[in-house]
Amino acid sequence: QIxxxxxxPTLVKPTQTLTLTCTFSGFSLTTPGVGVGxxxxxxGKALEWLALIYWDADKRYNYSPSLMxxxxxxxxxxxxxxxxxxxxxxxxxxxxxxxxxxxSGYGDYAYWGQGTLVTVSS
Amino acid sequence: QSVLTQPPSVSAAPGQKVTISCSGSNSNIANxxxxxxxxxxxxxxKLLIYENNKRPSGIPDRFSGSKSGTSATLDxxxxxxxxxADYYCGTWDTSLSAWPDVFGTGTRVSVL
Numbered sequence: 001q002i003x004x005x006x007x008x009p010t011l012v013k014p015t016q017t018l019t020l021t022c023t024f025s026g027f028s029l030t031t032p033g034v035g036v037g038x039x040x041x042x043x044g045k046a047l048e049w050l051a052l053i054y055w056d057a058d059k060r061y062n063y064s065p066s067l068m069x070x071x072x073x074x075x076x077x078x079x080x081x082x083x084x085x086x087x088x089x090x091x092x093x094x095x096x097x098x099x100x101x102x103x104s105g106y107g108d109y110a111y112w113g114q115g116t117l118v119t120v121s122s
Numbered sequence: 123q124s125v126l127t128q129p130p131s132v133s134a135a136p137g138q139k140v141t142i143s144c145s146g147s148n149s150n151i152a153n154x155x156x157x158x159x160x161x162x163x164x165x166x167x168k169l170l171i172y173e174n175n176k177r178p179s180g181i182p183d184r185f186s187g188s189k190s191g192t193s194a195t196l197d198x199x200x201x202x203x204x205x206x207a208d209y210y211c212g213t214w215d216t217s218l219s220a221w222p223d224v225f226g227t228g229t230r231v232s233v234l
Contacts, residue, residue: 037223039167046124047159047167047210047225062220098166107214107223108157108172115166 002026004036004099004113011119012089018118022082022099026111029055029077035102036082037109038073040095048095053082054104091120125150126211126226133232138201142229144194144211150224154213156194158187159225161208170209171196203233 008020020038027034037052051073052062063071072085082099096117100109127145134140144156158171169178171187174194186197194211211226 039225046228047161047212048124049212049223049225052223062222064222065218065220068220102223106173107155107212108169109159109167109212110169110172110178112166112168 002101002111004101004111006097006099006113006116008097008116008118010117011121013122014090014120016089018084018086018089018093020084020086020097020099020116020118022084022113024080024082024099024101027101029053029075029080029082031055033104035104036075037100037102038082038084038097039100039109040093040097041115042092042095045095050086050097051084052102089120094118094120124227125215125224126213128209128211128226128229130227131230131232133234134201135234136201136203139197139199140201140231142196142198142209142211142231144196144226146192146194146213146224147217148192149217150192150213150215151189151194152192153216156187156189157212158185158194158196159210159212160205161210162206163208167210198231201231201233205231206233207231 004024035054038050053073096115098115101111132140159167161167174189175187
């Protein structure tokens with residue numbers, strides 16, 4: 001059974017750096033073909049893809065072109081965790097942040113975490 | 123701003139059919155698999171369709187997907203009140219070196 005869960009601060013101040021952790025079980029990020037992505041959703045708005053890391057992270061990770069300068073995605077396979085950092089947070093970054101399991105080459109996210117709401121406010 | 127365009131809303135009476143379109147381009151839909159997600163407000167998205175037209179276990183055959191050229195379509199037949207939700211298409215885009223995943227603008231389905 002594959003599960004994912006996001007954790008991190010619920011409130012950050014403008015200009016601060018956000019660090020979110022995705023802790024998963026039921027699969028390994030050392031298995032070929034496996035990836036974990038981050039997707040966010042501002043209140044009342046559409047899904048926005050942020051970043052993705054694959055099992056072969058030294059070769060393949062992707063970022064949203066519009067946010068690339070602010071994002072870093074890393075993995076800790078021993079802890080079954082993926083960490084996303086986003087710098088210079090702004091109120092427009094207020095959103096529910098999801099992590100999800102992705103299959104390389106197929107593009108689908110079959111398993112999602114419950115999401116964590118992050119509010120950016122002073 | 124998403125590169126995949128969907129109608130903001132569609133509606134129909136119970137038992138009827140709705141069709142949701144997802145319009146893209148040669149760098150995304152035309153050359154890559156399309157997925158569809160259902161999101162009931164306040165919950166995480168749920169995979170409905172993968173590889174253009176396949177259903178995960180547990181998804182009823184009332185939901186079907188197809189793709190033609192730069193567009194994809196999700197059909198929901200025998201509409202039920204429980205189908206009221208937001209629906210998103212997804213794929214990835216190879217117009218840039220980063221190959222980002224992309225989601226559609228989303229469609230709200232209402233049952234009249």
